[in-house]
Amino acid sequence: MTKRLVLVAAVALIDDDKRVLIAQRPANKPMAGFWEFPGGKIEPGETPEDALCREIKEELSVDLCRTCLAPFNFASHAYDDFHLLMPLYVCRTWDGEIAPREGQTIEWVRALHLSRYRMPPADEPLIPWLRDYLA
Numbered sequence: 742m743t744k745r746l747v748l749v750a751a752v753a754l755i756d757d758d759k760r761v762l763i764a765q766r767p768a769n770k771p772m773a774g775f776w777e778f779p780g781g782k783i784e785p786g787e788t789p790e791d792a793l794c795r796e797i798k799e800e801l802s803v804d805l806c807r808t809c810l811a812p813f814n815f816a817s818h819a820y821d822d823f824h825l826l827m828p829l830y831v832c833r834t835w836d837g838e839i840a841p842r843e844g845q846t847i848e849w850v851r852a853l854h855l856s857r858y859r860m861p862p863a864d865e866p867l868i869p870w871l872r873d874y875l876a
């Protein structure tokens with residue numbers, strides 16, 4: 742069976758202490774309670790960078806500048822009902838104060854400790870890469 746390909750752009754925001762921001766998926770969504778990188782689906786006509794800037798503004802109230810988004814890695818994962826292709830960017834600078842706007846819980850986590858958080862299966866292979874990058 743051919744699965745629908747879903748394109749999602751995500752970003753690891755990194756603070757001055759080399760901690761990574763993750764957000765907990767709300768109760769009303771699939772994979773509720775899992776921790777994920779902020780981001781969301783790329784809409785028709787959008788670049789991944791456009792999608793990220795839009796999603797991050799909506800979710801966290803801050804402005805990202807496209808040139809501060811550095812491509813880092815990607816996830817390619819077969820879920821039961823779709824195939825996820827998710828470029829993951831890293832970003833260390835943004836404009837404004839991070840404030841969750843959609844009722845989500847956020848945490849700043851050292852890369853070494855990310856494995857303590859339940860993340861979607863697509864994200865799991867990305868964690869060792871982040872750990873090495875931020876060591």
Ligand SMILES: Nc1nc2c([nH]c(=O)n2[C@@H]2O[C@H](COP(=O)(O)OP(=O)(O)OP(=O)(O)O)[C@@H](O)[C@H]2O)c(=O)[nH]1
Binds near residue numbers: 772778781825861862
């Ligand atoms: N933002 C984000 N999404 C991820 C990650 N890992 C992962 O599997 N996903 C999946 O990618 C999709 C993200 O799309 P989304 O955020 O726009 O969709 P959603 O299910 O939250 O809600 P929606 O369909 O109502 O927009 C979801 O299926 C989500 O489970 C991740 O680290 N960050």
